[in-house]
Amino acid sequence: MQKIPYKIYLTEEEIPKSWYNVRADMKTDHRPILNPKTLEPVTVEELSPVFCDELIKQELNDTDRYIAIPEGIRDFYKMYRPSPLVRAYCLEEALGTPAKIYYKYEGGNTSGSHKLNSAIAQAYYAKQQGLKGVTTETGAGQWGTALSMACGYFGLDLKVFMVKVSAEQKPYRKGVMETFGASVTLSPSDTTDIGRLMLKNHPESGGSLGNAISEAVETAVLNDGYKYVLGSVLNQVILHQTIIGQEARLAFEKIGDYPDVIIGCAGGGSNLGGLMLPFMADKLAGEKSPYFIAVEPASCPSLTRGKFAYDYCDTGMVTPLAKMYTLGATFIPPTNHAGGLRYHGMSPILSQLYHDGYIDEARAISQSEIFEAAVQFARHEGTLPAPESAHAIKAAIDEAIKCKETGEEKTILFCLSGTGYFDIGAYMKYNEGTLADLVPTDEDLERGFSAIPNINL
């Protein structure tokens, strides 16, 4: 009989009552976001045409370690949280590793991913402010689906700009969002100035998150009663997602263990930061030293091949400047990439922590390796992962195999951030052997880098 159960659940009352704001603990705080015209830190007033008031406060808060989660959000959390911390016994056995592999499974809700953790928070604050609705962009569709659920729940209108290539790969994502009452526009679209410009200059474009962001921001600013919300990158989103790591940390306390290695897939940083940061608190306090690994796709390698620089958060260059690892706001990853993780930059918080050495390692992995790991995981663990999450799986498997070689009984934790239900088209291509491994050339990268503004701050 196994001493530690397959799934470690917290009780409903143990769902964290606040989010963890790592910025209060960071030795070198990440640099403020800047107004691109003045190069001065943006103010509340400058942000308020775009964002909800309470979310702006959270975005700029670098003093409060904990920010209370309102009851209205916790009530919704209770419908799908706490998420289980799962011991991957069957995968361990198949690998023959002495390592203990755990994953925090965030894909068990209808949106299929961790994105719901921030979506419900942002929709809540929009509702509190009396807004009519919100606008957003979505890539793989996870964020848009989560936000459509949250807006459906609170009766808010939602306008989603969906990256065209993703919408074509995942037609049903659009259907889910519409079922929850959202309206979905493919990006680039002819409904915005930015979109029309993009269509004119790049008529064949499959779109990018950066461009969809520009369209969503433009739409929010021009429509009364609407604000813009974002599913990753921003401090506020990373903040909301810390519920993942806080729950995981508490579950490890319950079983009397602590992870040696902590792994997350890296797109804009929402699940990576969400899982890591509550453990990062221990590292920043000098109490523990878990080894943090960020795993990104070789097709969109912001951490491993990007620059640490002030850059725009969107292709249209209408947003403030953030100091982050970036491939340049105009960078568009190869259209063949099957999942999300297509954003040109990385959360400023995580960028700074990586730059300062607190995140120990970043790895870029090719698409075919990812799907191989995904299928291996699915057959042993009975859960089909999102291709995004499979980046973390691949690294976890590799770490477990290293343990087999060294005989170390390390405790490995990764975030299984989403389900693969909506990526069957990509799995089918993988099964048929028709999934290509496209990686940007140095010239592709140089083209992206050339659009990064020259700011030495």
Place this chain on the structure above:
Amino acid sequence: MQKIPYKIYLTEEEIPKSWYNVRADMKTDHRPILNPKTLEPVTVEELSPVFCDELIKQELNDTDRYIAIPEGIRDFYKMYRPSPLVRAYCLEEALGTPAKIYYKYEGGNTSGSHKLNSAIAQAYYAKQQGLKGVTTETGAGQWGTALSMACGYFGLDLKVFMVKVSAEQKPYRKGVMETFGASVTLSPSDTTDIGRLMLKNHPESGGSLGNAISEAVETAVLNDGYKYVLGSVLNQVILHQTIIGQEARLAFEKIGDYPDVIIGCAGGGSNLGGLMLPFMADKLAGEKSPYFIAVEPASCPSLTRGKFAYDYCDTGMVTPLAKMYTLGATFIPPTNHAGGLRYHGMSPILSQLYHDGYIDEARAISQSEIFEAAVQFARHEGTLPAPESAHAIKAAIDEAIKCKETGEEKTILFCLSGTGYFDIGAYMKYNEGTLADLVPTDEDLERGFSAIPNINL
């Protein structure tokens, strides 16, 4: 603060250690299955070319109240069970009902439904017997997906015959099954005698579960090292599924409540029986009297418009005869129906219990009503249901509204047997208003009834 949590979880150790065999308790046992040639009860020897040895024993067992669950099956159960019993607080509030609505959510695993409960059991026994593989049919694809996961886990080969119309509605189901290593053939196919005959006589046929069963049985019998397995209807399947109701019953014990009304959607009977029978034990013992409601689609109304008669379990009329509510083995429901629940008959156990009045009521509901209830549920409860499961939701909502009118604080329990992830195509049609409500005419039914053999037993 709510006294009862949103989700009531059992511990891993509380997962039942045996399945409940209601036949040991039934006052009037359902009639034995018959050899169609001799009209005598079938023997172990007659069944063994088709079924696994251990499963035949379970099929014919009418004496043991409990049948132990082997450790190898419980280990797999631990990866996705116990499933939560969920209190639908948000739906209750939206309905303004004094009723307490609970649902047992079986869609939280990768197969997306309760079917995995029996799939893993059947694959386990096939593996124990040293078989190379198994054959089966699938309609909506839930069973095929579950079995592909189970076979992938045990390294068994799997040949799936998938009802053609379902495969066309749900292209990605095939992709999932193949990802787990199964081979999938659309039925009717030209790989079997039965299929070729069907194609010749009905070249435009979208297929039916009954026909796919015939093809799968033929394939199992003609291939060495293969047996046939089935996802519903059979006693063994209903037996395995009792884990649902046993867990639910224990969860109610924990919160000090007991359901007044118990609702399940009705296709072949697997989730209906799985949820109901452990509570039926209390009714058969005269200790409790919950009100049982079976809900079926108006397009395939075996309980509400079918006959209680000995009939074939498959269209090809190669299987034994079972006494059940049936529309006739040749009945094919309208192809427009969006989900599963397309089988012409109903589990003999449940048919007998309905006939004897222990299942209190059967209702047939139209497809558009189902999707309306499904969307309502999704927006309030944050879980997109399978259209099959939405039959139970619709009845639960109707019962809760009755309680609002009468002021009764009834406790309502239903089985949310699956997720709607794979039915987005149908939801999109519903959103567009293009989902038709086709119901068989009296002539359609008479045509089906005319194929029922004339056996007065």
